[in-house]
Amino acid sequence: MVKERAKIDLTKFCDKQNPCTRDPFSKGKWTYATDGRICIRVPRLTDIPENKKAPNCEQIFKKADENSPYEWVAVPEMTVETVICFDCKGSGKWRDIDDTNHPCEECDGEGKVQEIKAVKIPLGDLTIALSNVYLDLIRKELSNPQIGLIKEAEESHPSMPVKIRFDGGEGLLMPIKISGGVL
Secondary structure (H helix, E strand, O other), X not given: OOOOOOOOOHHHHOOOOOOOOOOOEEEOOEEEEEOOOEEXXXXXXXXXXXXXXXXXXXXXXXXXXXXXXXXXXXXXXXXXXXXXOOOOOXXXXXXXXXXXXXXXXXXOOOOEEEOOOEEEEEEOOXXXXXXXXXXXXXXXXXXXXXXXXXXXXXXXXXXXXXXXXXXXXXXXXXXXXXXXXXX
C-alpha cells in the first residue's frame, strides 16, 4: 500500500562507492535508491533517469510480496553510537602500495563510523536481526515508516528482505548476520 508522496532524500539510501547505485534511478513506474542492503522505491520521479546498469529491484519486490500477508509494526526507536573506524583506526586515511594516502572508504575520511548492532525482531516462530543503523535511518528519513512482519514465517524466510512501507513509497531491508548465522 503506497500512501501520499512525501519529499524524501533518496540519495541517503544509495551506495556512494558503487557507480551503478551511486544515484537514484528510475525503472518502469518506480524510482529506486539502493545500497544493496536497503532498497527504497517511490512512484516514478520524472527528473530521475533510468540506469541500464542498475539492479533489477522489481524482482526482489515481487519475491517479497509472495511472502504476504504482513503484520505491520512501527519501526522501533534506538540510539546509534559513533565509534572509531576499524579500517583506518580513526585516521580517516589508508595508504596504497605506493605509500599514497587516500580517504578511507569505510568512514568517508571521517575516522568514525556508526556502530552497527543487531536489533532482534520476532518474525512468526523465528527472530530476525535488523541493523540499528538502517532502522534509525528509516525512522529519520521516511514519513510514518512501518516494518512488515511475515505472519506465517518459516525456516526459509530469515534471509529474505523485510518489507517497509511509508508515506509515499515502500522498501526492503535485508536482515543482518550475527554470530551463529542469521537470526
